[in-house]
Amino acid sequence: MQLGSFSNAVYTFCDWVARLAYINLLWILFTLSGFVIFGFFPATIALLATLRQFIRKNHPPVFQTFWQYYKKEFFNSNKLGLMIVAIGFILYLNITFLQSTSTNMSSFLFYSSVIMSGIYFLIICYTMASYVEVEQPLGTHLKNALLITISNPLPSLFIIFGFAAVYFAVSYLSGLGFFFSVSILGLVILSSANLAYKNILKKQEKLGTLAK
Numbered sequence: 001m002q003l004g005s006f007s008n009a010v011y012t013f014c015d016w017v018a019r020l021a022y023i024n025l026l027w028i029l030f031t032l033s034g035f036v037i038f039g040f041f042p043a044t045i046a047l048l049a050t051l052r053q054f055i056r057k058n059h060p061p062v063f064q065t066f067w068q069y070y071k072k073e074f075f076n077s078n079k080l081g082l083m084i085v086a087i088g089f090i091l092y093l094n095i096t097f098l099q100s101t102s103t104n105m106s107s108f109l110f111y112s113s114v115i116m117s118g119i120y121f122l123i124i125c126y127t128m129a130s131y132v133e134v135e136q137p138l139g140t141h142l143k144n145a146l147l148i149t150i151s152n153p154l155p156s157l158f159i160i161f162g163f164a165a166v167y168f169a170v171s172y173l174s175g176l177g178f179f180f181s182v183s184i185l186g187l188v189i190l191s192s193a194n195l196a197y198k199n200i201l202k203k204q205e206k207l208g209t210l211a212k
Contacts, residue, residue, distance in 0.1 A: 016054075019054060019062065019183075020179075020180055020183040020184060020187070021179040021180060021183070022062055023047055023050055023051065023062060023066065023183045023186075024047075024178075024179055024180055024181065024182050024183040025179070026043075026046075026047070026062070026063065026066045027043045027044070027046075027047045027182050027183065028178075028182075030042065030043040030046065030066070030067075030070050031043040031044075034074075038074075038078060040081065041077040041078055041080060041081030041084075042070050042073055042074045042077045042078065043070060044077070044128065044182075044186075045069060045070075045073045045077040045128065045131060045132060046066045046067075046069035046070040046073065047066070047182060047183065047186050048128055048129065048131075048132045048186050048189065048190060049065075049069040049073075049132040050062060050065050050066050050069065051183065051186050051187055051190055052132050052133070052190055053065060055187075055190055055191070055194070069132075077131075079138070080127070080131065080138060083138075084124055084127075087120065088117075088120065091113060091116065091117045091120060092117075094113050095110065095113045095114060095117065098110035098113060118160075119149055122145075122149045122156050122159060122160075123142065123145045123146055123149055124145075125145075125159050125189045125192070125193070126144070126145035126148045126149060126193055126196070127141045127142055127145040128189065129189050129190055129192075129193030130144055130145060130193070132190075133193070133197075148193075148196045148200070151200075152195075152196040152199050152200070154195070154199075155192040155193065155195045155196040155199070156192070156196075158188070158191070158192040158195065159188060159189060159192045162185070162188030162192070163185060163188065166181055166184055166185055166188070
């Protein structure tokens with residue numbers, strides 16, 4: 001029994017490694033097929049949606065599932081991407097401008113803008129996780145992502161540390177980035193978002209119990 005359990009664990013681990021590598025390669029392929037600019041966000045949404053199936057212990061055909069999500073969300077995900085890039089570019093210009101000035105007020109505004117950029121990064125992660133989880137208007141996704149970022153610091157820390165860990169791993173093991181970087185980051189985002197959803201449900205259940 002112990003040998004069988006060990007063999008199953010090894011098989012599951014190897015299966016996940018193969019899936020993550022395959023999905024990562026598909027992300028690269030489909031991002032390039034959209035000339036990067038138009039392929040990045042559809043490929044990222046397809047990656048998250050496909051990973052979500054595996055987290056839920058479904059086993060759909062990887063390529064077919066990825067391709068279906070890529071086609072289905074091509075235009076809507078690029079609309080989302082346009083908004084993300086536009087806001088991010090404004091924040092970048094603001095930080096660059098404040099960095100070039102030397103007054104006390106500009107220093108305060110600079111660090112405030114850096115903090116806002118960090119919060120914005122978390123909102124993007126939760127928005128994408130929510131995007132593949134439920135069908136809602138874009139404004140609702142953004143509002144929920146903001147509320148989750150503010151009310152769930154622990155999952156947000158998991159995202160930050162997860163991204164940092166992947167960055168250092170890729171820096172020291174260059175080949176790792178080509179096969180696993182984006183798929184592992186997607187796994188970090190979805191796992192952290194799921195933890196946030198569970199925390200919200202627990203809070204709602206406690207409120208419901210107190211209301212009774």
